Amino acid sequence: MKQKFEVAIIGGGIIGCSIAYYLAKEKMNVALFEGNQIGSKSTSAAAGMLGAHSECDEDFDVFFPFARSSQYAYSQLKEELHHLSGLDIGYRKGGILKLAYNEKDINELRSTLSQHTVKWLDKEAVWEMEPDVSSEVAGAAYIEEDVNVVPTAVCEAFAKSAQILGASLFEFYPVLDIQKQDNSYLIQTATSQVEAKHVVVASGVWSTTFFKQLGLDHQLTPVKGECLSVIDEKATLKKTIFHDHCYIVPRNNGRLVIGATMIENDWNERVSLSGIDSIIAKAKTMLPTVADMKMDSFWAGLRPQTFDQKPFIGHHPEEEGILFATGHYRNGILLAPATGQMITDLILKRQIKSEWVEAFKIDRHQPLLVSR
Numbered sequence: 001m002k003q004k005f006e007v008a009i010i011g012g013g014i015i016g017c018s019i020a021y022y023l024a025k026e027k028m029n030v031a032l033f034e035g036n037q038i039g040s041k042s043t044s045a046a047a048g049m050l051g052a053h054s055e056c057d058e059d060f061d062v063f064f065p066f067a068r069s070s071q072y073a074y075s076q077l078k079e080e081l082h083h084l085s086g087l088d089i090g091y092r093k094g095g096i097l098k099l100a101y102n103e104k105d106i107n108e109l110r111s112t113l114s115q116h117t118v119k120w121l122d123k124e125a126v127w128e129m130e131p132d133v134s135s136e137v138a139g140a141a142y143i144e145e146d147v148n149v150v151p152t153a154v155c156e157a158f159a160k161s162a163q164i165l166g167a168s169l170f171e172f173y174p175v176l177d178i179q180k181q182d183n184s185y186l187i188q189t190a191t192s193q194v195e196a197k198h199v200v201v202a203s204g205v206w207s208t209t210f211f212k213q214l215g216l217d218h219q220l221t222p223v224k225g226e227c228l229s230v231i232d233e234k235a236t237l238k239k240t241i242f243h244d245h246c247y248i249v250p251r252n253n254g255r256l257v258i259g260a261t262m263i264e265n266d267w268n269e270r271v272s273l274s275g276i277d278s279i280i281a282k283a284k285t286m287l288p289t290v291a292d293m294k295m296d297s298f299w300a301g302l303r304p305q306t307f308d309q310k311p312f313i314g315h316h317p318e319e320e321g322i323l324f325a326t327g328h329y330r331n332g333i334l335l336a337p338a339t340g341q342m343i344t345d346l347i348l349k350r351q352i353k354s355e356w357v358e359a360f361k362i363d364r365h366q367p368l369l370v371s372r
């Protein structure tokens with residue numbers, strides 16, 4: 001017999017698993033199809049910063065409130081998911097120090113510093129907080145609320161909690177095709193066919209295939225990021241330090257995650273020696289003591305980038321039953337709860353802030369390049 005679901009989600013990264021969780025909480029009959037192991041792609045590469053302030057350089061009107069709502073959601077989720085799944089998401093307080101070495105850096109921090117949740121610290125105050133930070137710093141923006149989590153733990157906790165609430169999870173089930181059939185859709189995998197009233201494409205950087213299949217000309221570009229982790233035996237670093245897209249994130253297990261490169265259009269998920277070299281060099285300029293720490297691990301992943309670096313979250317422009325939740329670029333961990341909630345609200349036809357619907361809709365326009 002063919003299985004029927006109210007919602008089929010394609011992709012079991014943090015975005016798909018968050019959607020499964022929020023829908024299952026509403027007692028929706030949900031199935032999630034993941035082509036590999038749940039959480040094993042971009043999600044497993046992330047550092048886990050919930051950088052609502054630190055990753056938001058200019059869009060304080062729309063992106064920032066959306067990101068903040070997601071950041072707030074985590075403070076409740078850590079208990080909610082633990083209660084359901086028994087899993088610890090590695091929520092770690094402490095916040096981020098965005099380092100400034102010179103006038104140019106200080107100027108770049110001005111918009112971040114305009115938020116009342118961000119404090120300027122002069123260099124003495126930075127060293128008091130983090131004595132091992134480079135003697136070259138001029139100061140830092142301190143953002144206490146940009147905490148961090150362990151991405152794979154969050155993804156697993158979402159998936160397990162969704163399953164406990166009744167969602168069906170299918171791992172190693174790549175979806176090959178989506179076909180319309182009367183008022184529903186047929187989802188084709190290599191070995192099965194299921195029917196669903198709604199389909200949510202949450203396949204990260206691989207979502208381009210489904211945009212094409214569903215008649216849309218949208219392209220996601222991979223931006224490869226390489227990271228490594230080291231063992232901070234003395235557990236000296238308490239807060240994340242960040243400068244120019246590079247960061248050192250302390251985890252609760254005594255590891256420091258150091259990242260990350262930004263390599264556009266590279267689909268190869270292996271780490272390169274030059275990539276690791278470059279982030280070690282950068283890390284040493286922020287925290288010279290890393291030079292003596294012992295290597296733990298290294299990895300790479302592909303950030304799913306859209307043309308304006310904002311996610312696509314919304315309905316297919318012509319097919320009400322198809323939704324997309326993809327393209328979260330540098331902020332998929334941060335934005336997972338707000339995305340799961342927004343997709344659930346769209347499916348349940350609840351009111352959503354119109355500026356979020358507009359900003360993330362699928363048929364927003366790509367600005368035309370004007371040649372001079």
Ligand code: FAD
Nearest residue numbers: 011013015035042043047048049175204225331332333334
């Ligand atoms: P993915 O995790 O890639 O999940 C998509 C899933 O879809 C995959 O598991 C894939 O196997 C599956 N799939 C694809 N095609 C199919 C198919 N046909 N059928 C079934 N399944 C399919 N974000 C933050 O917020 N904070 C950070 O600190 C942070 N650090 C990062 C550091 C690095 C180095 C990188 C690379 C990214 C970082 N990010 C961070 C970004 C974050 O990792 C991504 O935005 C997020 O993981 C995207 O989640 P996703 O679920 O959309 O994608």
Ligand code: GLY
Nearest residue numbers: 225259260330331
């Ligand atoms: N948000 C951190 C990264 O994408 O590297």
